[in-house]
Amino acid sequence: MRHTPLHDTHARLGGRLVEFGGWHMPVQYGPILEEVKCVRERAGLFDLGHMGRVRITGPDRVRFLDAVTTNFVARIPVGAIRYSLFCTPDGYPIDDLLVYMDEECLRLVINASNIEADLSYLYEHATGYDVTIEDRTDATTMIAIQGPEAVAILAEACSTDLSEIGYYRFGRSNLCSIPDTLLSRTGYTGEDGFEIYLRAEDGESVWNALLELGRPRGLEPIGLGARDTLRLEAGMALYGHELSPEHHALEAGLAFAVSFAEEKGDWVGRDALKALGETGTRTLVGVTAAGKRPPRMGYPVLVDGIQVGEIRSGSVSPTLGTNIGTAYVEDAHAAPGTELAMDIRGKNAPLLVHPLPFYSRKRQAKTS
Amino acid sequence: MRPDDRQYLPSHEWVKLDEHTATSGITDFAVDELCSGNEGGLVYCDLPELGRVVDAGETFGEIESVKAVSDLNSPVSGEVVEVNPEIEDHLEILSDDPWDRGWLIRVKLSSDHVAKPELLDVVAYEELIAEKE
Numbered sequence: 001m002r003h004t005p006l007h008d009t010h011a012r013l014g015g016r017l018v019e020f021g022g023w024h025m026p027v028q029y030g031p032i033l034e035e036v037k038c039v040r041e042r043a044g045l046f047d048l049g050h051m052g053r054v055r056i057t058g059p060d061r062v063r064f065l066d067a068v069t070t071n072f073v074a075r076i077p078v079g080a081i082r083y084s085l086f087c088t089p090d091g092y093p094i095d096d097l098l099v100y101m102d103e104e105c106l107r108l109v110i111n112a113s114n115i116e117a118d119l120s121y122l123y124e125h126a127t128g129y130d131v132t133i134e135d136r137t138d139a140t141t142m143i144a145i146q147g148p149e150a151v152a153i154l155a156e157a158c159s160t161d162l163s164e165i166g167y168y169r170f171g172r173s174n175l176c177s178i179p180d181t182l183l184s185r186t187g188y189t190g191e192d193g194f195e196i197y198l199r200a201e202d203g204e205s206v207w208n209a210l211l212e213l214g215r216p217r218g219l220e221p222i223g224l225g226a227r228d229t230l231r232l233e234a235g236m237a238l239y240g241h242e243l244s245p246e247h248h249a250l251e252a253g254l255a256f257a258v259s260f261a262e263e264k265g266d267w268v269g270r271d272a273l274k275a276l277g278e279t280g281t282r283t284l285v286g287v288t289a290a291g292k293r294p295p296r297m298g299y300p301v302l303v304d305g306i307q308v309g310e311i312r313s314g315s316v317s318p319t320l321g322t323n324i325g326t327a328y329v330e331d332a333h334a335a336p337g338t339e340l341a342m343d344i345r346g347k348n349a350p351l352l353v354h355p356l357p358f359y360s361r362k363r364q365a366k367t368s
Numbered sequence: 369m370r371p372d373d374r375q376y377l378p379s380h381e382w383v384k385l386d387e388h389t390a391t392s393g394i395t396d397f398a399v400d401e402l403c404s405g406n407e408g409g410l411v412y413c414d415l416p417e418l419g420r421v422v423d424a425g426e427t428f429g430e431i432e433s434v435k436a437v438s439d440l441n442s443p444v445s446g447e448v449v450e451v452n453p454e455i456e457d458h459l460e461i462l463s464d465d466p467w468d469r470g471w472l473i474r475v476k477l478s479s480d481h482v483a484k485p486e487l488l489d490v491v492a493y494e495e496l497i498a499e500k501e
Contacts, residue, residue: 016404027435028404031404031408031409032409032434032435033408033409033434225434225435292411292412293411293412293432294411294432294434296437315434316411316434345430345437347414
């Protein structure tokens with residue numbers, strides 16, 4: 001199993017470490033639901049060292065990435081970030097990712113469990129392009145700070161005015177005496193906050209410094225268990241759940257990340273995904289389950305005893321005070337308020353279709 | 369040391385045998401695996417109807433935490449004659465006292481009952497746990 005630079009730190013903090021995407025990662029430090037509340041009400045610190053980090057340089061980098069991802073890369077301004085996907089020729093996703101338009105390169109953040117598949121895919125399609133693809137996962141690391149207090153805590157450790165970095169944009173700052181640290185106003189929790197990119201050897205000192213600085217404001221380390229609930233409450237897709245080799249971007253409600261613009265040119269999976277979007281008959285919906293048991297991936301979704309869909313994610317939601325999940329259902333049953341049932345290993349429990357996202361913070365207008 | 373007055377399944381259920389009945393529950397290790405010691409981490413426990421006949425090794429119910437659902441397996445064969453009425457609404461009992469107050473079911477042993485070889489004594493169970501920790 002792979003270790004992030006913070007592996008020993010998690011053990012020291014009492015983290016419960018489990019295998020995740022080939023990495024030994026903290027699933028929780030304390031009660032998962034308390035960790036969710038901590039991020040919603042105060043702030044949380046996350047080790048994201050397991051996320052894959054790839055740098056693409058070379059004169060053809062933008063044209064190359066436009067040919068292998070769904071979003072329109074050439075239209076990303078320098079300093080901005082876009083969500084995108086890699087697809088197979090049949091239009092189904094290999095992974096989802098963030099694309100950072102830096103001055104001299106493109107930076108990609110990909111899922112831990114897909115690092116090898118993504119790199120193979122990139123190398124396979126790089127023929128004919130003057131690009132260099134570098135896996136920076138081991139040389140670098142990544143920490144997220146998220147929650148209503150996150151920006152104020154990070155500001156104490158920074159030399160620059162963080163309010164100048166808008167949502168889904170990035171900048172550089174001296175952070176804990178490390179110059180030119182890349183900070184992006186992104187996250188996977190539905191809260192305001194930043195994701196911080198560091199050299200691997202700086203990970204531990206920055207983690208410790210931020211934790212100490214943030215403790216008076218209630219900052220706590222947060223595990224992957226709470227992270228999953230936070231992203232689900234915020235209606236964010238997770239590869240392997242809402243997206244998979246059998247669940248494409250358009251039915252997952254991710255049309256904003258897919259460009260069929262002619263100027264973008266052809267890309268891997270374009271025509272197939274377009275056709276899937278035109279013929280699809282199912283939709284991703286949010287569901288709430290008022291009973292004691294949360295939805296779980298794979299439970300059949302029923303109407304009058306007939307299967308009309310399948311649960312893809314589920315969790316207890318401390319923020320909503322009920323159990324929540326996502327499901328793919330036939331379009332006829334996708335309207336909010338529709339009553340459905342889920343089959344929990346032979347027992348039926350009621351579900352209600354709920355709009356996504358379940359949770360949305362009031363976004364404070366900050367202009368860059 | 370865990371109680372030595374009972375036997376254990378590798379799937380972390382315990383069974384305490386009397387002459388004609390067997391009382392079963394789950395171990396502290398099972399509870400901790402499910403909810404990491406946070407009593408609020410358990411959300412649901414499904415126990416069988418009275419009169420149900422279970423075979424040794426058969427699933428008789430389910431227990432669910434914030435994180436996962438887990439099967440409850442019967443260490444012995446027989447008829448369910450009692451289920452713990454407190455558990456459904458007080459899952460915290462399983463964290464507080466899995467050995468006595470946290471019992472789950474009582475089974476009237478079937479006439480052909482024989483102790484199954486996969487049942488472990490406390491020493492063997494402790495060794496199994498030590499390998500996992």
